[in-house]
Amino acid sequence: MDLKINGANHQVDVPDDMPLLWVIRDVLGMTGTKFGCGIAQCGACTVHVDGIAIRSCQLPVGTVGGRAITTIEGIGDTSAGAKIQKAWIELEVIQCGYCQPGQIMSAAALLAANPQPDDDAIDAAMAGNLCRCGTYVRIREGIKHAARA
Amino acid sequence: MRIRRVLVLIAGAIVVAVAAIVGWMVFQPGPYAFAKGSPVDLAAYKGRPPTGVPPELAHADAATRGEYLIRMADCEACHTAKGGSRFAGGRPFVLPFGTIYTPNLTPDPDTGIGKWSDAQFLNAVHKGIAPDGSHYYPAFPYASYTMLTDADVLAIKAYLFSLKPVHQANRPNTFGFPVNQRWLMAIWARLFNPDHRFRPVEGQSEAWNRGAYLVEAAGHCGECHTPRNLLQALDQRRKFAGGVAEGWNAYNISTDRNDGIGDWPPDDLAVYLAAGHAKGRGVASGPMGEAVALSLAHLTKSDIAAIVTYLRSVPAMASGLPKAAGPAPATPKLANIDNPVGKRLFEGNCVGCHAWTGAGAAADHARLTGLRSVNDPSAANVVQIILNGRGKPGTPKPYMPSFARSYSDAEIAAVANYITARFGSTPSKVTPADVAAFRKEN
Numbered sequence: 198m199d200l201k202i203n204g205a206n207h208q209v210d211v212p213d214d215m216p217l218l219w220v221i222r223d224v225l226g227m228t229g230t231k232f233g234c235g236i237a238q239c240g241a242c243t244v245h246v247d248g249i250a251i252r253s254c255q256l257p258v259g260t261v262g263g264r265a266i267t268t269i270e271g272i273g274d275t276s277a278g279a280k281i282q283k284a285w286i287e288l289e290v291i292q293c294g295y296c297q298p299g300q301i302m303s304a305a306a307l308l309a310a311n312p313q314p315d316d317d318a319i320d321a322a323m324a325g326n327l328c329r330c331g332t333y334v335r336i337r338e339g340i341k342h343a344a345r346a
Numbered sequence: 347m348r349i350r351r352v353l354v355l356i357a358g359a360i361v362v363a364v365a366a367i368v369g370w371m372v373f374q375p376g377p378y379a380f381a382k383g384s385p386v387d388l389a390a391y392k393g394r395p396p397t398g399v400p401p402e403l404a405h406a407d408a409a410t411r412g413e414y415l416i417r418m419a420d421c422e423a424c425h426t427a428k429g430g431s432r433f434a435g436g437r438p439f440v441l442p443f444g445t446i447y448t449p450n451l452t453p454d455p456d457t458g459i460g461k462w463s464d465a466q467f468l469n470a471v472h473k474g475i476a477p478d479g480s481h482y483y484p485a486f487p488y489a490s491y492t493m494l495t496d497a498d499v500l501a502i503k504a505y506l507f508s509l510k511p512v513h514q515a516n517r518p519n520t521f522g523f524p525v526n527q528r529w530l531m532a533i534w535a536r537l538f539n540p541d542h543r544f545r546p547v548e549g550q551s552e553a554w555n556r557g558a559y560l561v562e563a564a565g566h567c568g569e570c571h572t573p574r575n576l577l578q579a580l581d582q583r584r585k586f587a588g589g590v591a592e593g594w595n596a597y598n599i600s601t602d603r604n605d606g607i608g609d610w611p612p613d614d615l616a617v618y619l620a621a622g623h624a625k626g627r628g629v630a631s632g633p634m635g636e637a638v639a640l641s642l643a644h645l646t647k648s649d650i651a652a653i654v655t656y657l658r659s660v661p662a663m664a665s666g667l668p669k670a671a672g673p674a675p676a677t678p679k680l681a682n683i684d685n686p687v688g689k690r691l692f693e694g695n696c697v698g699c700h701a702w703t704g705a706g707a708a709a710d711h712a713r714l715t716g717l718r719s720v721n722d723p724s725a726a727n728v729v730q731i732i733l734n735g736r737g738k739p740g741t742p743k744p745y746m747p748s749f750a751r752s753y754s755d756a757e758i759a760a761v762a763n764y765i766t767a768r769f770g771s772t773p774s775k776v777t778p779a780d781v782a783a784f785r786k787e788n
């Protein structure tokens with residue numbers, strides 16, 4: 198099957214029902230996207246499908262079709278993604294970092310859809326992304342910082 | 347003198363009224379009496395026999411045919427406990443009057459059916475009578491299975507006898523008086539078990555007759571989808587208007603266009619039955635999820651088509667369900683929903699897959715809008731799926747985690763009410779006590 202990831206075409210020979218996360222990490226070796234819970238509860242595996250943030254651990258690869266997948270490896274090439282990454286570095290948002298690829302993907306999807314998100318919008322978009330290190334306050338700041346940029 | 351006469355008259359009127367009510371419950375139309383044409387004995391039926399295995403399996407060996415038949419009758423779902431050996435029984439069913447456990451169907455001579463003769467097995471399946479002469483409770487759907495042919499029942503027995511015996515004693519039920527009086531069940535059987543084999547209907551198509559055999563005799567769909575009367579018998583006058591199964595609502599599957607499946611295109615129905623999901627129709631979960639996984643998904647194309655043909659012939663029967671709401675907005679904040687706890691839970695746990703629009707973030711499996719469960723003011727199935735989840739992670743089938751251990755009754759009530767308010771047409775009023783009661787059903 199053909200997948201469009203970060204603008205490049207990939208041919209993979211996998212069963213239809215394999216979670217997209219496994220294909221990205223184990224088959225294609227792009228390990229930036231993280232495995233956290235495997236049951237759509239932590240957000241570590243967030244990627245974009247046609248710009249929408251989704252949990253790749255619960256998305257059967259066969260349902261993606263020709264839609265464009267963006268992962269943490271490619272998000273810096275989008276304008277919202279670049280702003281978020283810059284803000285993340287400037288504010289030193291990251292603690293251990295494990296959840297951060299997912300946080301950045303959710304934040305970038307939010308910023309692309311809503312360039313000036315208020316606290317409610319941030320809650321609504323980010324509540325599904327857990328951070329064991331408790332960087333939530335800095336994540337909120339980071340998103341606002343990026344919005345100002 | 348006067349008073350006595352009046353009293354006698356009143357007593358007489360009460361007796362007549364009770365007799366009329368009981369009679370009304372007892373003298374019911376048969377499960378497919380709605381169909382035009384004349385029912386005939388199987389032997390006299392001129393079309394292709396509607397019983398046995400479908401044409402695709404005409405040349406299959408006996409083992410394959412036996413397995414197919416046991417799938418048709420879906421014995422496994424009830425006769426297997428969670429995490430237990432297949433067909434070894436022990437699955438609890440929590441009823442208003444106590445808990446009943448299914449018996450062991452493996453050929454173990456001491457605890458299973460290893461010593462049963464063919465006649466004893468037929469007697470059990472057709473008449474609900476155990477080898478020791480005691481009567482089964484109608485939780486065992488023998489009033490449906492009674493329509494199965496001897497040949498099909500014995501093929502099922504042969505399949506069971508080919509299984510590895512599992513030594514697992516049956517658990518006694520916990521029924522209290524008067525339901526614990528098994529002899530009462532003999533009366534029940536007299537009243538409600540027609541005890542005759544399937545009679546095809548001349549004048550209906552072969553597919554329809556096959557569908558009737560699959561739905562009424564083997565699949566026993568009505569056992570959950572038809573409401574029951576006071577005597578716990580199926581109310582055939584309200585056929586397929588919806589019932590209850592283990593605390594889940596088994597929705598109306600009559601051809602009513604709003605309440606039932608009357609507006610489902612035949613292809614949607616076929617895909618839903620065979621795969622447990624059709625676009626925009628939600629995912630079969632709970633007991634129906636089991637029926638799909640263990641039974642329907644294994645049926646051939648021609649059999650699924652026959653079921654669809656039959657279902658679409660069942661008369662429409664309204665059950666007073668609201669019309670489904672349309673699409674939901676993408677904005678998280680909705681002024682008309684004052685339910686901060688529900689919203690917090692929804693945004694933390696649900697949005698990732700279901701999306702604020704309820705259309706599903708990336709897969710139609712996760713759609714909430716338009717579903718019967720979300721547009722059911724009781725929210726029973728919404729609570730059930732939050733408690734039980736569905737499927738296993740890392741499998742091809744749609745998966746949802748169970749939240750039973752993560753959240754309190756109050757939190758689950760709040761998020762269920764949030765979901766019906768946001769995506770349904772009638773906000774539910776589930777209370778923490780309701781959630782506690784649902785927990786006990788599983």
Ligand code: FES
Binds near residue numbers: 231234235237240243
């Ligand atoms: S790994 Fe996908 S949400 Fe946790």
Ligand code: FES
Binds near residue numbers: 292297331
């Ligand atoms: S930075 Fe450690 S888990 Fe979020």
